[in-house]
Amino acid sequence: MEASLLARFDALIASQGYTNRSEAIRDLVRDRLVEARWEDTGVEVPAVVALVFDHDMRLLGDQMTNMQHGHADLVIASMHVHLDDHNCLEITVMRGASQRVRDLAQRMLSLRGVKHGRLVMTGSAD
Numbered sequence: 001m002e003a004s005l006l007a008r009f010d011a012l013i014a015s016q017g018y019t020n021r022s023e024a025i026r027d028l029v030r031d032r033l034v035e036a037r038w039e040d041t042g043v044e045v046p047a048v049v050a051l052v053f054d055h056d057m058r059l060l061g062d063q064m065t066n067m068q069h070g071h072a073d074l075v076i077a078s079m080h081v082h083l084d085d086h087n088c089l090e091i092t093v094m095r096g097a098s099q100r101v102r103d104l105a106q107r108m109l110s111l112r113g114v115k116h117g118r119l120v121m122t123g124s125a126d
Helices: 003-015 021-039 060-070 098-109
Strands: 044-054 075-082 087-097 114-121
Touching: 003 021, 021 098, 021 114, 044 060, 044 098, 060 075, 060 087, 060 098, 087 098, 098 114
Parallel strands: none
Antiparallel strands: 044 087, 044 114, 075 087
16 A cells, blocks of 8 residues: 555544554444445345424425335334424434335435435444
């Protein structure tokens, strides 16, 4: 590995609190293994969908609730937080086949009135 790349890597991992390269490399490998696991569309994976939406958007809350109830085999839990007078945060924890989880997350994120959101794919590197 060229010295300049290694120096930049060392600076990055030091800023993140790693005490040595081995720990950082271990986490990079685990991260990639989790990503690879998600590429297998049938493997069961855990995930979180977090989205901010317009509280004033008519029927949006009902649409999200109905979507979650319609996929009770995927949705483990959800939490609704009032951020201010007009914005809410919805967090949905899911577990199921990676492609089904992605599909449901995309449907939730594309609802009219959702201002921002993200699917966080996670799991074990085992």
